[in-house]
Amino acid sequence: MGKPKVFITREIPEHLLKPYHQEMEISLWNEALVPVPRERLLQEVEKNDGILTMLSDAVDRPLVTHAKQLKIVANLAVGYDNIDIAACTEKGIHVTNTPDVLTDTTADLAMALVLTTARRVVEAAEFIKKGEWKEWGPFLLAGTDVHHKTIGIVGMGRIGTAVAKRAKGFEMNILYHNRSRNVQAETELGAKYVSFETLLQEADFVIDLLPLTEETRQIFNEKAFRMMKNEAIFVNVGRGKSVDEKALYQAVKTGEIAGCGLDVFAEEPIGKDHPLLALPQVVCLPHIGSATTETRSAMVKLALENLHAVLVRGQKPLTPVNELGH
């Protein structure tokens, strides 16, 4: 028997792949910033034992139907809404994600967006670059405080808990909403469980860390933004489709809320003409929540370890998303 075949849908630094070449036959779509074309992915799904995918790859039912010997889809993300889990499970294909290794890094970025939007950091930096700084002024670019304010975290999993830890350092009052109670966050961080509506009404900073599911799709809609304080800042580091972007645009534009910081969008990538970019109270980032060299490398390593566990060692994956029957 030959080595198991693995296809990676994006360019990955060779030094991260090197330890695996001996036991797995690895090929890749050698582009850093261009997603693998659908046609090519369909072909690769037919002839590989494992694929390492990005969140920009749609592993949907039609694609999964093409699988012949595919045993595992290792997604390079904690989220897996790009994958049809049921279709994979039915075909006996493992799906894995990359939890834990990106928790702190993503929480750091959530706090970065809180600080950036509250203190108008991007606007202020642009102000100098545009040559507009002529004089110091007592209320020039005055923002709003973060410390001692109320943060409301929607989606209190690992990343939400890590955000709460950081918020505690800023002596913030911590509210959260989640499908299940997070006892650890309540006892160790003083986080208070409230309904979604109460959170929206009371938080100065509303942090969206929701995964995309049928229940969370456009949960941040016109009604939700209307419930928020006019001073509230909305931060999304979860999934863009949990937000009705038109409603968000209107909410910021009309002063229903004070601003927002977004790392994710309903359709990615967004171009420079996206309406939200025209509003000064909005800070947009290109989905870089887990983007540090350390963390992206750790994510690649974890994805490769999942492939290795299933395809070489014949074991269960380290971080499974689905449960396969026997």
Ligand code: GLV
């Ligand atoms: C990024 O959005 C991830 O799900 O890891």
Ligand code: GLV
């Ligand atoms: C993801 O790791 C989460 O549970 O928030």
